[in-house]
Amino acid sequence: MAILEIECPVCAEVLELDDADRDELAVGDVIVCDSCSAEMEVTRNGEGEDFELELLGVLTACPRCGEEFEVTEDMLAAAPVIEAEDGAEVSVVDCPHCRARIELEFDEPLEG
Numbered sequence: 871m872a873i874l875e876i877e878c879p880v881c882a883e884v885l886e887l888d889d890a891d892r893d894e895l896a897v898g899d900v901i902v903c904d905s906c907s908a909e910m911e912v913t914r915n916g917e918g919e920d921f922e923l924e925l926l927g928v929l930t931a932c933p934r935c936g937e938e939f940e941v942t943e944d945m946l947a948a949a950p951v952i953e954a955e956d957g958a959e960v961s962v963v964d965c966p967h968c969r970a971r972i973e974l975e976f977d978e979p980l981e982g
């Protein structure tokens with residue numbers, strides 16, 4: 871059985887889809903990354919490697935009010951990037967519910 875490996879565009883976690891998974895997916899379906907909760911919409915699902923996803927957003931829970939909200943690519947593009955105390959680069963977004971500033975840290979994809 872062929873396994874298609876998809877790298878999450880946000881956290882670089884490899885998601886494995888086997889033929890049965892592929893059969894159940896249609897264009898417009900949404901896959902959620904196990905690791906970072908990024909949502910990806912299936913934009914192509916053909917034969918073999920003919921498969922494409924488009925990043926929709928990342929569902930995250932506000933550490934202050936506990937409400938879940940979606941961080942989109944546009945939000946990330948507009949978010950200032952700062953250096954956290956541990957030296958990691960984090961993007962700062964505002965919670966749409968309580969306006970808390972939330973630091974989002976994404977693992978950099980590993981080269982090679």
Ligand SMILES: [Zn+2]
Pocket residue numbers: 878879880881882883903904905906907908
């Ligand atoms: Zn991910």
Ligand SMILES: [Zn+2]
Pocket residue numbers: 932933934935936937965966967968969970
């Ligand atoms: Zn909040």
